Amino acid sequence: MKLAERKKIAHLMFLSLFDLIDEEKRSELNKWLKKRKENQTLFQHLEDPAYQSQHFSRYTQFNAIEGWEKVEPRLKSKSNNRFYRLLPYAAILILCIGIITFLRTNSPQTNIPVSLHKNISNPTVRLVMEDGNTLELNTTDSSQRLEHEDFKSDGKQLVYKHTESSGSPRFHLLQVPRGGEYALVLADGTRVWLNAETELSYPSYFSGKDRRVKLKGEAYFEVTADTSMPFIVETKHLQINVLGTSFNISAYPDESHHATLAKGKIKAIYEEKQVILSPGEQALLTDSGMIVHAVDIATYTSWKERRFVFKNKPLQEVARDLERWYNVRLTIRQDAQPIRLTANLPKYENIEKILHIIENIARVKCETNDQEIIIKPE
DSSP: OOOOOOOOHHHHHHHTTTTTOOHHHHHHHHHHHHHHHHHHHHHHHHHOHHHHHHHHHHHTTOOOHHHHHHHHHHHHOOSHHHHHHHHHHHHHHHHHTTTTGGGGGGGGOOOOOOOGGGOOOOOEEEEEEEOOOOOEETSTTTHHTTSSSSSOOOEEEEEEETTTTSSSSEEEEEEETHHHHOOEEOOOOOEEOOOOSSEEEEESSSSSSSSEEEEEHHHHHHHOOOTTEEEEEESSEEEEEESOEEEEEEEEETTTTTTEESSSSSEEEEETTTEEEEETTEEEEETTEEEEOOHHHHHHHHGGGGGEEEEEHHHHHHHHHHHHOOOEEEEEEETTTEEEEEEEEEOOOOOOHHHHHHHHHHHHEEEEETTTTEEEEE
């Protein structure tokens, strides 16, 4: 089996183990399983909680990056033992994206009251018009109410279209609450993904010398190139100038503001300082000013793909991300605050599964007190 095919099969197994597989991919995986008994044995190992528990301590001590560098040459060898050639890659891949979730099937249940089992439904995303009228975009009747506007919404994405009859541009405010996410296509074709607890102010279409929007919260931008009209994102403390590129900005109140570049180039402006970022770099505002450093892009953009990626992240910062998505209150006890977490996990429907994973990876205990979840050392 070629490396590309092994990667594909490992990915299908991951999707199946985490209940993310669709019917077409399930059929593809089943065909592979039926080819050889060794394939079925491999998958049964990965599904078996007893097998996983047996190797759990080794998984938690495993450095995925170093491990991959060691295993990759073996995967390229010409060994005829297909079972053992695929097993290391599958185990490493699943580890990298959260194999620890197997504990949900055999771990003691975290003591979370029913009132905190916050299933992610459809928190109301609002569009505030220039005249003060407000539209609820993800309600069943929103599409009918938008018939005569120069934009449309399908409940998950708001799309603008600049036509000759659009008239003067009007300023709109898109509000995404806790527990929500929403996508936006501006009149120039620029795509924007808004994270939970985020507001974006923008015109119904762009005119004048630049394309300017204002952000409070977090958003990922894929900007349509237009050298005659630069795209500008303003936050409370930071300004980003761009011609055409992909980048993430986090500008939540009372948190560090930063801009992370995925593609192209951007100029970050803070007070009198200006810096040009290259892909993989981040402009971060600190108490001493703006600094530029290299980062793992996925750590700052994975939320767009409905994933949590934590790389050596303090539990206090992990808690903020979870509070924002699940709309709950988390308190990190002082003796647990030095603990850091590394994990790559799907955004589950409720917080219970995530807390099970954190308990086992970080060796902590989650308890509840009224409407508050308290995290303390194990």
